[in-house]
Amino acid sequence: MLRRAILRGQICLLASLAVLLLWQLPSSGVVGLETGEQVTVSMNKVWPINNPTEMYPYYSLPFCTPPEVQTKYMTFGQIMRGDRLVNSLYNINYRENQERKPICERALSEDDVDAMRNAIENSYMFEIFVADLPVVRPLGIRTKENGQIKYWLVNNMDFNLGYNEGQVVAVNITTDVDLFDITQHKDGMKAQFSYSVNWFPSTIPASSRLQQQLAGSFTHHTQSLDIHWLAIINSFVLVLLIVSLLLLIILRVVRSDLSKYLHIPDEELTAGGEEESGWKLLHADVFRAPQHRMWFCALVGAGAQLFLMVIGTVLVGTSGLYLFERGGVLTFAFATFLVTAFLAGYLSAWLYRKLGGQKWAWNIVITAMMFVGPLFVIWSFLNSVAWAHQSTAALPFTTVIFLFFSWSCVTVPLTVLGGIMGRSNAAKWVDAGQAFPCKTNKLAREIPQCHWYHAPLAQMFASGFLPFSAIYIELHYVFSSVWGTKIYTLYGILLLTFVMLLLVASTVSVLLTYFHLNAEDHRWWWRSFGSGGSVSLFFYVYCIYYFFTSTRMFGFLQCSFFFGYSLLVAWGIFLMMGFVTFISNFVFVNYIYSRIKSD
Known part of the structure; x- marks a missing residue:
């Protein structure tokens, strides 16, 4: 029965992974385009610039709508990001220029004008995909003329498309010409939507067209990126110094304890010539199972x-x-x-x-x-x-x-x-x-009263604050991408930051565990896990700080998403960092107690 269950699980595993891989395969609709062949143009979504996760379908606003709205191919990751690609009325042929051409004339009711005006007031953006290359543009602009606020709707788009190797390799859309005034609703108001297409040769390789397209919208310019690297390297050097000092303390103290203990002859240990002290007294209790194991x-x-x-x-x-x-x-x-x-x-x-x-x-x-x-x-x-x-x-x-x-x-x-x-x-x-290296007695050893700095809260604060101080610089850049529309690309810096986090958390936790055992308290299991997990508390506090200082999010939808998913990430950090510090302490405790002699 067990073998059958395992076999069924393996079959389900292969089937699921196959479906997942098929879902992730990129679309081939832009490969090998011939002159005059139609280029895929898809509309995605609209959202307020201050609330990037408050996303709505593109045709939820009164735009020109195709006779039949069809959903386009999307990868699993795109769906999870909130993308909803649908067809459009823009007819673009490969390497064929198009003069300004209307696509429709839309009658606007008073409710339509109010919806558009509210969207422009909240700085709504929209996203359009041309041959799978994304472009983000504002829905309209808000101006002030002679003390009067005016609202202008983008109703004309000029497509400037670069071609190379039979593919569209660059897309730029101009939307700031011939805007439509929707400041006030008028009887019989109609908005005419139009577009033009201009093709030009480009030297961008087809293999890197998506990278080049996205690079044009990155906010990490060369100067700011250099400053970013400099700040991270500076933090890394300081972290290495701290870790080196802590490791030196641990190695010197532990090696001193072990050398003194191991150089005592067996006769003196048996005769009681040298009494055990500190952490060595706990060899019969240190591997006792914790509560709620x-x-x-x-x-x-x-x-x-x-x-x-x-x-x-x-x-x-x-x-x-x-x-x-x-x-x-x-x-x-x-x-x-x-x-x-x-x-x-x-x-x-x-x-x-x-x-x-x-x-x-x-x-x-x-x-x-x-x-x-x-x-x-x-x-x-x-x-x-x-x-x-x-x-x-x-x-x-x-x-x-x-x-x-x-x-x-x-x-x-x-x-x-x-x-x-x-x-x-x-x-x-x-x-x-x-x-385990040592046997555990049936009766637990009495735990002496410890000083205040041995208390769990005090140690968790120290073991959480020091690792968090090594990563808070990078958190700002990560948050700017997660709660924005940009794709995070600085994974090299992120890897370096993650290594710093692991080094500091593990070293500080091991040092505190050694002090804790030296105080003759064998309850290290939960403390070792909580020391790393406490980083999540500082992370969530930083989330609250970031929300009120670096964002202009509003509304129940956006606030619930920010604090809900931040809480979930904090729980994940608690589990992950708790595992890291526990494993570090588990290896350390097993090492030192495997080196002592006990009955």
């Missing part, structure tokens, strides 16, 4: 899964693979999260069995739900809000089915399979009496 192991397993997902995504972004494909990095992150569920189940069950846990089935279930559970609750609320506002941020029903299918047929079977293998592997060590 099932939940603790599930947290560790879920954190390991997120850690691998982040590492893989950052490395892919650094390599440039999928970097300029809209939603490509997001799709890769999703696929990585699915397949790394095996490690989550393995590590959680392995640790749970070593700690003497017996309810392994519940342990696997909780591990599988540890991140997905909060994700589903928050997403359900935010998706309902987006659906109520008729925003494209609400996922389509087919996408929801695909996500559930992927999780139930890939993540869950891999978690179960990893859990079975982890439990079996750990059982061999437990049966051989080698689960």
